[in-house]
Amino acid sequence: MNLDWAWIERNLSMIGSLLVEHVVLSLVPVVIAFVISLPLGYLVSKTRRVANVLLAFLGVIYSVPSLALFVLMPLMLGTQILNPINIIVALAIYSIALLVRSVVDGLRSVPTPVKQSASAVGYGWPRRLFRVEMPLAMPVIFAGLRVVTVSNIALVSVAVLIGSGALGKLFDLGFGSNFYTPIIVGLVLTLALALIADAFLLLIQRGTLPWFRKRAVA
Amino acid sequence: MNLFDYLTDPANWQGPGGIWYLLLQHIGYTVAAVAIAAAVGIPLGIVIGHTNRGSFLVIGLSNAARAIPTLGLLVLVVLLLGTGVGPIIGVLAVLALPPILTATAAGIRGADHDAVHAARAVGMSARQIVGKVEWPLALPLVISGLRSATLQVVATATVAAYSSGGGLGRLLITGNATRNYSEMFAGAFLVALLAIVLDVLLGALGWLAGRHAHPASKRSAARQQSALDLAA
Amino acid sequence: MKIKQSLVGVGLGLAALLLAACGGTTDPLGEASAPQPSESAAASAPIVVGSADFTESKILAEIYSQALKAKGVESSTKLGIGSREIYIKALQDQSISAVPEYTGNLLLYFDANATATTAAEVEKALPAALPSDLKLLKSSAAVDQDVYVVTKEFSAQHGITSLEDLQKIASTSTLGGPPELEERAYGPPGLEKIYGAKFKAFVPYPKYPPKISDLDNNKIQVATFFTTDAIIAEKGYVQLEDPQSMILPQNVVPLVRSDVAENQTAVTALEAVQGALTTEELMQLDKKVDTDRQDPAQVAGEWLKSKSLA
Numbered sequence: 001m002n003l004d005w006a007w008i009e010r011n012l013s014m015i016g017s018l019l020v021e022h023v024v025l026s027l028v029p030v031v032i033a034f035v036i037s038l039p040l041g042y043l044v045s046k047t048r049r050v051a052n053v054l055l056a057f058l059g060v061i062y063s064v065p066s067l068a069l070f071v072l073m074p075l076m077l078g079t080q081i082l083n084p085i086n087i088i089v090a091l092a093i094y095s096i097a098l099l100v101r102s103v104v105d106g107l108r109s110v111p112t113p114v115k116q117s118a119s120a121v122g123y124g125w126p127r128r129l130f131r132v133e134m135p136l137a138m139p140v141i142f143a144g145l146r147v148v149t150v151s152n153i154a155l156v157s158v159a160v161l162i163g164s165g166a167l168g169k170l171f172d173l174g175f176g177s178n179f180y181t182p183i184i185v186g187l188v189l190t191l192a193l194a195l196i197a198d199a200f201l202l203l204i205q206r207g208t209l210p211w212f213r214k215r216a217v218a
Numbered sequence: 219m220n221l222f223d224y225l226t227d228p229a230n231w232q233g234p235g236g237i238w239y240l241l242l243q244h245i246g247y248t249v250a251a252v253a254i255a256a257a258v259g260i261p262l263g264i265v266i267g268h269t270n271r272g273s274f275l276v277i278g279l280s281n282a283a284r285a286i287p288t289l290g291l292l293v294l295v296v297l298l299l300g301t302g303v304g305p306i307i308g309v310l311a312v313l314a315l316p317p318i319l320t321a322t323a324a325g326i327r328g329a330d331h332d333a334v335h336a337a338r339a340v341g342m343s344a345r346q347i348v349g350k351v352e353w354p355l356a357l358p359l360v361i362s363g364l365r366s367a368t369l370q371v372v373a374t375a376t377v378a379a380y381s382s383g384g385g386l387g388r389l390l391i392t393g394n395a396t397r398n399y400s401e402m403f404a405g406a407f408l409v410a411l412l413a414i415v416l417d418v419l420l421g422a423l424g425w426l427a428g429r430h431a432h433p434a435s436k437r438s439a440a441r442q443q444s445a446l447d448l449a450a
Numbered sequence: 451m452k453i454k455q456s457l458v459g460v461g462l463g464l465a466a467l468l469l470a471a472c473g474g475t476t477d478p479l480g481e482a483s484a485p486q487p488s489e490s491a492a493a494s495a496p497i498v499v500g501s502a503d504f505t506e507s508k509i510l511a512e513i514y515s516q517a518l519k520a521k522g523v524e525s526s527t528k529l530g531i532g533s534r535e536i537y538i539k540a541l542q543d544q545s546i547s548a549v550p551e552y553t554g555n556l557l558l559y560f561d562a563n564a565t566a567t568t569a570a571e572v573e574k575a576l577p578a579a580l581p582s583d584l585k586l587l588k589s590s591a592a593v594d595q596d597v598y599v600v601t602k603e604f605s606a607q608h609g610i611t612s613l614e615d616l617q618k619i620a621s622t623s624t625l626g627g628p629p630e631l632e633e634r635a636y637g638p639p640g641l642e643k644i645y646g647a648k649f650k651a652f653v654p655y656p657k658y659p660p661k662i663s664d665l666d667n668n669k670i671q672v673a674t675f676f677t678t679d680a681i682i683a684e685k686g687y688v689q690l691e692d693p694q695s696m697i698l699p700q701n702v703v704p705l706v707r708s709d710v711a712e713n714q715t716a717v718t719a720l721e722a723v724q725g726a727l728t729t730e731e732l733m734q735l736d737k738k739v740d741t742d743r744q745d746p747a748q749v750a751g752e753w754l755k756s757k758s759l760a
Contacts (some may be wrong), residue, residue, distance in 0.1 A: 004743060063417040065373030068406035071390060075221075081399075150285050157287040161380055161387060162394050162402070163532065168289055175293040175380075177740060178659040183297070187290040194285030234651035301660045301669070382626070382655050382664070392654055395629035397535045 007181045015170070019189055022166035025087050025159075026152040027197065032088075033095030034145065040096070041103025042129070055101060062097035066090060066155045070162060087159055094155075095148045102144025106137030135209065142205045146198055153194040157186070167193075224389075224400040225407065235388070241408060244385040247303070247375045248416075251310035252318075252368050259315050260360065263322025267356070268348055273323060280316035288313050288374045296381040306378045313374055314367035321363025325356025358428040365420035372413045376405070386412070496524035497710055500537050500546035503530045505739050505746070506594060506678060506732065510550035512750035514704060514720055520760035521719040529746070533630065534559055541584060541707060548720075551705040553589055554698025558635055567695035585711035587704045587720050592727040594678040595700035596636060599687035604671055612691040616647035616672065623671035626661050629654035631674060636697045644696045678729065680737040702727060719759075726757045 008015065044051045064072075073079065073086035110133050118132045157168025165172070170186030173179070224230055231237045266273045288309055295305040329352040337351045376387030389405030392398070497518055501511035508529045518525040528546055531537040534555070540546045553572050557564050560579040566572045576586060600610055608619050616623075620641075631637040632652050641647045653670055655661035662681060665673045672690075675682055682689065704720050711717060731753070738749045754760035 007743060010745065059417070060414060063369050063413045064410040065376065065406075065413055067373065067376050067387075067390065068410045068413075071402050071406035072410075075403075081394075081402075147284075150281075154285050154287045157289050158374070158377060160289060161376065161390055168287065171287070171290045171293045172657075175297065175659065176657045177743070178297060179743065180294070180297065183290060183294050187287065187294070190287045190290065191282075191285050195282065198285075235653075297659060300663050300667070379654070380656055382653055382660050384653075388654060391656055392629040392632060395533060395654075395656075396633050397533065398633075 002179045002181075003184075004179070004181050007179075008185060011182075015185060015189070018167050018169055019193070021084075022153070022156055022190070022193065025084060025166050026091065026156045026193075027149070029088050029091035029095050029152060030145070030149050032092040033099050033148065036092075037096050037099035037103050038134075038141075041100045042107065044100060045104045045107040051104060055104065058097040058100055061093060066094055067158050067161060069094065070159055070164075081162060084164065087156065087164060091152050091155065095152065098148050099141070099144050102141050103137065106140030106144075107133055109140055110136045138205070138209050142201060142209075146201050149197050149201060150194045153190060153197060157190065221400055221403045224393075224398070224404040230404075235384075237389075237404070237408070240384055240386050240388055241412070243378070243383075244372070244375050244387075244409070244412065247306060247310060247378055247383075247385055248368060248371045250303075250307045251371050251375075252314050252364065254307065254311040255314035255318050255367060256364060258311075259318035259363075260322050263319045263360075264326055264348060264353070266319075267323040267326025268344075268352065270327060273327075277320055277323065280319050283312065283316045286312065289377050289380065292377055292381060301381055301383065303383065306375075306381065306383045310371050310375060314371050317367040317370070318360075318363045321359050321366075322356065325359030325363075326352045328359070329355040354430070357430070358424050361420060361424040361427050365417065365424060368416050368420060369413055372409065372416060376409060495547075496526055497548055497713075497716060498546045499525060499527050500531050500540055500549045501527070501529045502534065502537060502549070503532050506676070506736050507550050508746045509735050509739060509750055510702065512747045513723055513754060514548060514550065516747075516750055516754055517719045517723045517759050518716055520754065521715055523713070523716050523719060527747075541705065542581070544707065547710050548704055548706040551586075551703050552594065552700035553703055554595065554700045556703075556705065557698065562635065564698075567698065569699040569701060572698055573701075583708050585706055585708050587706060587711070587717060588724045589701040589703035590724040590727040592702045592729045592732045593700055594676050594702065594729070594732055596631075596674050596697050597677050597682075598672055598674050598690040598692075599665075599682060600672055600690065601665060601668075602686050602688055604668070605688040610690065611688060612693060613641065613645045613647070613696065614691075614693060616641065616645055616690070619671065620647035620649045623649055624651045624653055624669070625649040625672045625674075626653045626655050626664060626670040627674040629656060637674075640696045644694050678733045678736050680733060680741060702732070722759055723754075726759065 044054050069090035070086055071081075073090050074081055074083070077083075077085065077089060079085050114132065114136065115128065118128045123132065157165050157171060159165035160168035160172045167186045167190050170182040170189075174181065174183035174186070225237075233239070262276070265271075266276055291312065292306065292309045295309055299305050326348070333351050333355065334347060337347045342350065375385050376390060378385040379387030379391050386405050386409050389408070390402050393401030393403075393405060497515075499511045499515040499518075501507040511527050511529055515525045515527045528540075531540055531546070537546065537549050538559070541549060553569070553576060557566065557572050557576050557579055560581075561575070564572075564575055564579070566575045573589060580586065598613060598616075605611060609615065610619065625638065625641075627637065632654060633639070638649060638652050641649070649672070653664075655664075655673075658681070661670070661673055662685070664670045665687075666685070675687070677689070681687075702724070704724070706720075735749055735753060738744045739746050751760065
């Protein structure tokens with residue numbers, strides 16, 4: 001096996017910058033998608049008919065492979081193929097397609113009696129939404145958020161096929177020179193990043209929604 | 219430059235390396251990988267769902283498996299074992315396993331408890347309970363798991379071309395190397411189209427299975443469906 | 451009802467994809483992907499040496515850049531930009547000012563119908579083919595060109611030592627090479643036109659290791675490499691002769707922007723490097739990076755020191 005652990009030390013700065021690039025390319029889309037999906041999901045959840053149309057539409061978008069979306073992005077954005085914006089926007093669209101569904105499912109999972117009680121004790125709609133519905137919907141939304149985050153982190157490296165791909169470049173490097181060290185470094189860092197991001201989301205969820213501690217684990 | 223130039227030139231569709239050939243390769247990889255993952259994931263999922271044992275470990279592991287970058291795994295396996303269809307299908311099957319396994323386990327475990335209890339009361343054996351009650355009830359979820367596995371595999375099978383295994387990814391790689399965007403577009407377009415067609419087909423299959431499993435209550439099928447979408 | 455609504459959604463999704471597809475009028479690969487040009491590339495500006503995306507080009511770029519620095523010219527590198535299509539654009543929009551090139555393929559890039567075949571003819575034809583803002587410095591004796599190879603066993607078994615012999619086996623054989631080879635004048639189109647060899651199939655190999663293992667395992671029968679690749683000697687591959695000069699001579703040469711060509715210190719520094727380079731040394735430099743996994747910058751620095759150029 002072609003291994004050389006000293007290689008890691010010699011290339012620390014390159015590995016570091018690829019890691020940063022990977023974090024940006026995979027997580028910025030999650031943040032964008034979260035910010036857009038909350039209001040969009042809320043609006044959708046209010047209108048059953050439009051909701052079904054939109055959810056089916058997002059289902060189609062979600063089924064478009066991410067790599068295909070990377071390639072198609074320049075057409076919609078007028079960017080160059082190597083521009084990292086393509087990957088960010090493509091993954092954001094992809095994330096929105098999944099998260100809107102989570103938001104809708106989450107809001108719909110709030111039992112009607114709970115909503116009625118909130119109204120009965122005099123909550124107006126904004127207060128009912130932010131104090132009752134959203135918090136109760138959050139476990140479902142967080143489940144979606146975690147899926148999106150982990151899959152984004154795993155997906156970015158595929159962009160190597162079109163000359164980008166952050167940590168995926170380590171796979172490219174190792175594959176090109178029959179050299180295992182960069183490949184293993186890339187695999188370990190990608191997995192670690194996904195697990196840390198996932199654990200981080202779990203922590204936020206438990207910190208902000210303590211009353212779900214028991215149920216959220218399942 | 220016209221985007222559809224590459225797709226509309228009949229010469230590009232024929233011969234080894236032509237679009238038909240690559241499309242068939244792509245479908246072949248997808249079907250083989252999903253079939254292998256199903257052969258492993260469905261029985262395992264049934265056992266876990268039925269006995270409710272080991273579910274934490276297996277579901278946890280299979281969730282972690284989602285984080286594996288398929289490209290990295292592929293180059294590692296190809297360098298170790300050489301090129302060929304075996305490593306490609308194997309790596310794609312690893313990708314397809316988690317959604318199938320989780321969906322099957324969730325479907326079996328989520329089977330209507332009243333129905334399961336009734337089956338036990340009339341004296342059905344464990345085998346009969348699984349085969350005649352839990353499995354039919356779980357089927358819509360299982361199909362939904364197969365559906366999301368298929369989507370992921372279709373999308374990711376593009377990496378086969380990176381290890382010179384062909385498939386639609388080849389159009390992306392060659393198009394990128396020769397700065398032929400029309401060729402790259404052809405690859406992306408066909409992969410997307412294939413994904414959508416397979417999604418609609420499996421969606422229809424799931425809908426039929428759902429009607430079969432819950433002839434009386436459409437609503438509970440829908441609820442189960444959305445629970446599964448999250449699980450998968 | 452739900453089905454109808456879902457179908458509308460699916461239809462909308464497909465329509466959106468088609469719209470997106472038709473909306474594109476620009477070619478995302480057409481322009482340089484490099485940053486915007488700076489307004490003034492004065493002689494005092496640092497000389498950015500770019501490179502293509504393979505080992506030898508990266509080493510040469512490092513050598514040029516470090517040789518410039520040794521003579522007091524400010525310089526930096528931008529390695530692994532991509533294929534020729536991309537780095538030529540980067541030169542023209544001034545995001546880089548110099549790049550290591552190879553004479554024959556450069557000529558073909560600017561003049562696909564070039565008739566030159568010998569090194570001297572290529573050299574003579576080049577200046578006229580270049581756009582006015584680009585200049586070539588002195589070319590080196592060091593040569594690195596594409597070469598077709600077969601395994602020793604295959605060569606012995608079928609009596610193949612030259613591209614002329616390929617027509618005997620082409621219809622039942624598979625050719626492997628980098629993805630872009632498929633459309634190059636010295637790729638399958640040239641083999642068919644010049645040597646009458648039409649292969650059963652072409653397999654694109656983005657990377658070396660699968661190509662090498664497939665060639666060794668007879669999954670492909672003919673493959674292309676570069677003459678400076680250490681693997682050819684290591685594996686004892688038979689390099690096929692090219693009696694019709696389908697592959698043009700490829701001498702290493704710096705391609706620079708015209709403002710660099712006017713900077714006498716820079717030109718002197720680069721031409722001293724050109725004079726010292728040989729094919730043999732190129733192979734050793736490549737081997738240090740490819741096989742021994744040394745850093746291109748370090749390999750370049752050591753070589754310059756050994757030649758007293760830095």
